[in-house]
Amino acid sequence: MSAQSSGLASFAPMCIGGSTVRAAYKRSLRTGLYWRLSPEERGWLAEAVEDPDTLFARERLPLIDKLVELNLIVDSIEGRESWYWVDEPPPERDSELGVGWHVAW
Template sequence: IGLRYAAAYVKGLLNMIEHPQYSYENIVIIVATSEGLSRAEIGRHRWAWMMPMWNMPREGFEKLYEKIPGPKPSFEEVWRLTGGNPGALASLYMVRWDIDKAIKNIITSKRLDAFTHTLSAEERKWLLEAVENPDTLLTKEKLPLIQKLIELNLIIDSITYRDPELWIDQPPPEKNPDLGIGKYVAWQTPLHKEAVRKALKEIA
């Protein structure tokens, strides 16, 4: 529905609960979004309760991996590339496990080549540092860069707390540089992290 209408949509659902046209005994409404900007837009209102959902736990993801037919890379390699994200798994399968092609698909779909060219030399340096450790983005001067990365749905911020009750299913690990997970900021998937690395390398 787009960022512009995200908050209005959720508010409309609340109105449906509070002022129903028909009688009901119980009603629960769950709305999911994968866009970081809509999370912030909805979360600023008091009437929304936000709970993030991370990627699949390792055990469940391995069961999904085993369901995929045909030759495929080892589970450890697939886990390293996806971090348990089923969408990333599907994208790898669709390109017949061609990692370079999957990374290029992210670059072209998110126009990372154009994006990196708009950055200053200093911003590109910051971004390369964030590829290794996304928490380095959390400084005052880098806030505009964080916002751009959230707009492109490349990172997720505000993952500080790992209390299980604050997450749907399992929270992310406390910190895992290989998977692009920091204490406060994480890349959407390791493939996204590698796509940014490649885009930066190609203009160096």
């Protein structure tokens, strides 16, 4: 396997050995996502790692569209009312999992 290999096989060991955020960052470098973003968008993405809802601002909507297109985030989270779910509803916010009120990783 080359140093530039991609796919789930190369992504899984990074998640097991280190943080998921570090693994996502390394994967974004390999896939070229990091270099396709403007410096401003990179800053927004760094903020969104801690709080995904920071992306939900007017000037950041084009970045949301890019990330949704690449299947990196979900921006249409269904209702969290208890009657809506068979089991437990998803958490309202969980920064460790990357779940915000409007956006989730």
